[in-house]
Amino acid sequence: MDEIASNRLAWDTLAEDHYRHYKERIERGENRLNMHIREELGDLAGKRVAHLQCNVGFDTLALAESAARVTGVDLAPENVRCAQRLAEDFGIGNVEFVEADVCDLPASLNGRFDVAFTSEGVLGWLPDLDAWARGVRRLLVDGGFLYVFDSHPFYLAFDEDKLGRGEYDLAYPYFGKEPDVEDRIGGYASEPKEGVTSYFWMHPVSDILNALVGAGLHIDAFNEFSENFFDSGGHVLSPEKGLYELPGNDGRFPMTFSLRASA
DSSP: OOOHHHHHHHHHHHHHHHHHHHHHHHHHHOOOOOOOHHHOOOTTTTTTEESOOOSSHHHHHHHTTSSSSSEESSHHHHHHHHHHHHHHHHTTOOOEEEEOOSSSSOOOGGGEEEEEEESOOGGGGGSSHHHHHHHHHEEEEEEEEEEEEEEEEHHHTHHHOOOHOOOOOOOOTTTTSSEEEEEEEEOOOSSSEEEEEEEEEOHHHHHHHHHHHHTTOOOEEEEEOOBBBOOOOOOOOTTTTOOOOOOOOOOSSHHHHHHEEEE
């Protein structure tokens, strides 16, 4: 079994837990994008949005509140099924969901979108950023743009558990080419699932930017932030931001980044 097929099966094991978790969050009125995304993404009124690596569609539904139509794309069939259920649960009709590998997008999606959006735990699951960037470019109409919000690669080089204890241990090679392999997959809505193999790749900032430029996209903005979008231990939630802060970081290093690139 190749890495992509293995990751697909791994994500399938988490889908039902994520569905229940996000349904409860929407019922509590917590279905909004984090502060940086809200400030940077801009007005989506009238726009067609492709949400890449949409998981079970939580952010897809948030995007659909202002966009004309949103198409969520995810590798895992159980994620797609749960996303469809979530949209039906809350009567959201201007969304659709497609099962596809974002490094090998179907031609039927080409040229259909004003915006491609991907966020919060995405790029590390991709083995080939060049193929991903070329697919993004094909999705977009001329003048459209890509927006990314994700973990900063420098942050990913640290041991997350030790960071929560105030220890700064560079545990993973920033320029590593081989994936990190685990016989489980972590769940932010449940305990990690054992008995599956997951693969996660490190992509330096230069690789991300060069892939997009090489695909014909123009980098309009790149920003770095000291907040995180999940609690890996010791983080404190800022409800206003919709993000977690690590006490003691005080701007010492970036934990997340955003970029916007136009077609």
